[in-house]
Amino acid sequence: MTTSTTRRALLLAAVLAAGAGFATAAAAQTSIKIGYVLSRTGPNTGGAAVTTLPNYEMWAKEVNDAGGIKLGEKRVPIEIVAYDDRSSAEEAVRGIERLINQDKVDFILPPWGTGLNLAVGPILAREGYPHLAATAVTDKAPELAKRWPNSFWLLGTSTGAAEALVDLLVKLRDEKKIGDTVAMVAIADGFGIDLSTAARPALTKAKFKLAYDKSYPIGTQDLAPIINDVKALNPDVFVAFSYPPDTLALTEQSRIAGFNPKIFYTGVGTAFPLFNQKFGKNTEGVMGIGGWSGDSAAIKDYLARHKAARNGAEPDRWASAVTYSSLQILQQAIERVGKVDRAAVIKELQTGSFDTVIGKVKFENNLPTRYWWVGQWQGGDFYGVAPAGNVGARAAIVPKPAWVAP
């Protein structure tokens, strides 16, 4: 479907360009060509299909329905060129090179995931394309932003994530709501290891007792042994830096084993709508990475539009909204510059402040200043609870209510 509309748009653009004559066609922009490379097949598909693709498609449609992006006095429609990177770094790199050199796109939207965003970073930097990475969590973000001034890291660093979690735990311990034993597991992949490596010293520094600290490989199909061992240690806090399939498996196994710590925190996937579909009432009190200010009007509106545009499918409550915001930011920056001038757009991104569904965003050294790091399922929806200073942060429900029979 995308292809045929793209084709038609291309044809239209070609006809327009021919009609207008070469000289004027070069002078006046008749459309803005935007390209992206996403994992449509391979192991990354599950993440990209929930968080990234729906937002890219929805945004492009919304912009064109409104007449396009405003360049100076008039609006010009956007044309989308999309490729599949098959979850491979090499394909992603080549896809981006094709977008730049063959399709000559005006702007590029980033791929999904930390690894692929890093893989395409150097080319985007070399060619001077703005790079708004909305699905990458890396501790190198500040360093990368310095190395590649065109890159913006909207999800922040794993240290930030770990410290926000530990801060919340410290506060709850001070309120005497939890004790000080923590069990931590992490998936043996970039995400899990970065986060657990950052959380370990933070927990020790805050004088928490780390009773269990293990990793498990990607593709582990039964996490019961881990949950059984952890349950035997009876910790107050269970932290899992996990991926969607294991997030679901760990939660299900804990419910079956009757393992109900005061704080139950899982990783990527906790904020997915699938989590709610699967666990229903049992989501109550489960914490996870991410979150959003679900009470804000902008988010409610975004949720409604997403459901309408995607046949009832809901976005996840973390990176989806950030991804959509990154598109709003890009659009506003282009409109303020008023022409396809990538260097000027990058400059505007670095200095301007932008209105988005996640609130006002202003970059400092190419990183946002506020993030949602801990969310919690409360009354059937997932809300941000930490950092507590964020606008719209809810109070955490601690201890987590007991599991109920499904």
Add this chain to the structure above:
Amino acid sequence: MTNAILTGLMLGGMYALIAMGLTLQYGVARIMNLSYGEVLIAAAFGAQGLFTGWALSPFAGLAFVIPVAFLLNLAIYRVLLSPLVRRARTRDALEVDSILATFGLAFILQGIMLSMFGGAYYSYSYLASPVHLFGETIAANRLAALAVCILLGGSLYLALTQTRGGTAIRAVAVDPAAAQLVAIDVARTAAFTFALGGALVASAGVLISTFLTFSATSGVVFTMKALIVVVMGGVGNMLGCLVAGLLLGVSEALVASLIDPGLTLAVNFALFLVVLLVKPAGLFGRASR
């Protein structure tokens, strides 16, 4: 310890379950089926659809999925694979052809599922309740999968060893040329066995969909797991398949609770490699073919 062994047995049962169909398809019909995992995932989607759409229990769904899978696999074999079998002069040639053809088939099946269901993860809850066994708590859906695995594996083993048809199938597995000489219709037997393997893997897909999260692109994981179990047990050997699956499952669970969950898959692969080094044709395989 008891708990680890129990969990391991259930995990192993699942491994054996997903491998049983392949040991028939590869051992008897001689098709190295790389689209095997996609069939499993398709069945999982089927069970998910029946469950969420019509509230049909996956076990009742089996009654629907198994015959459909049998017929579909029979069609696949008749239309796509039998020309290759007829054309192949040697077993090696058939192996190469079947790798290439089923690789293509895997792409097609995956593409169809991607266009139908998108790339997102799917998961639902069925029989996700605790069961108490030997003083330990385990998941009912996994226990059910183990029970069905033993039931299917056991009855297939009996059918293969005790019945006339089963003997014919084993004869084809050992030597198709000689089987022909004793008036066994090799082509029909192979087609039937391939379809039977397809029905088995579909039932595995239905059962594991009750406790594993899956997506349109996760088939290849199961193909490889099944190949490992089949090869470790000895190609074409039902009992070997069961023993190898359980061995892998128990070792994985033991390593997870006694040593380090981070090493489970490494130990699994190491165990597999060691078995092959000691017994180059798998646990129950014949020394040469």
Add this chain to the structure above:
Amino acid sequence: MNARLATFALLTAAGLSLMAMVPYLANAYWLALGISLLQYTVLATAWGLFSGPTRYVSLATTAFFGVGAYTVAVLGEALPWPVVLAVAAMLGAALAVLVGLSTLRLSGVYFVIFTFGLAELIRQLVVWFEVNKSHVLGRYVFVPVTQALIYWQLLALAAAVFALGWLIARSRLGFALRIIGEDETVATHCGINTTIAKVTLFVISATVMTLVGAVMAPRWTYIEPSIAFNAMISFQVLIMALLGGAHRLWGPVLGAVPLTLLFELLSANFPNTFTIILGCIFLVIVYLLPRGVVGLIERRRETSVPVQRRLPA
């Protein structure tokens, strides 16, 4: 004969220097496509070097490729580039000796799945080591190697692998391997040490694969086990070589080039139905090219030769 050889050498040299000009003439996209073509050409040819004559189907390509990539990830910034490459080659060769000696008594599918298991085992061990010892998973490679340099290194590797294959075919080793391929028992009776012959060839093939991994690594900035030890690489190389025809030195390249271009064409034009179309094309190829592209060419020759002979008479 000598004149033919000289012409051949001249043509090769001309072709190589023409290909070496690509980075000056093409834009980044065509250069990237060139890199991809060369990468798969080298990998598939190296695969065929071992698997063609011995008929062992190996899925360990990604194990060696990954070892090469990881060597660069670990040592890339610490040592000069040629030293890094040398270390990678040595590691790959050492691993290949180990694997070769332990696995070559396996046959058929047992060897296939063994090599797959081996690649996965190595990946799991790398993951475990990184997680528990170095506490990082995912390394950053900031090596000042340009795309053009990657292209030239791959081109050199391609030239080397073809030269090696050509030399081996004309050596005692090549002769021994042809006999092994026909009948291993006969080979043993002829006094050929089959193990040494096979392991030597395996090591040569594996070292080339390791070097490809090392050369490609700087292209991605970021290396993690799922990128370096991607099982799809093994499968793609296997399919390309089988499709081209592994029993000839120039067979795999006839699979690698068209397939790489096909992948590129399909993913560019049909991003949504890519997998379905690809699958259908695969099936068509299997039915129409039973002996690979090489088989097609050989058949053409067989049928065309008698015709030519008949003409003058």
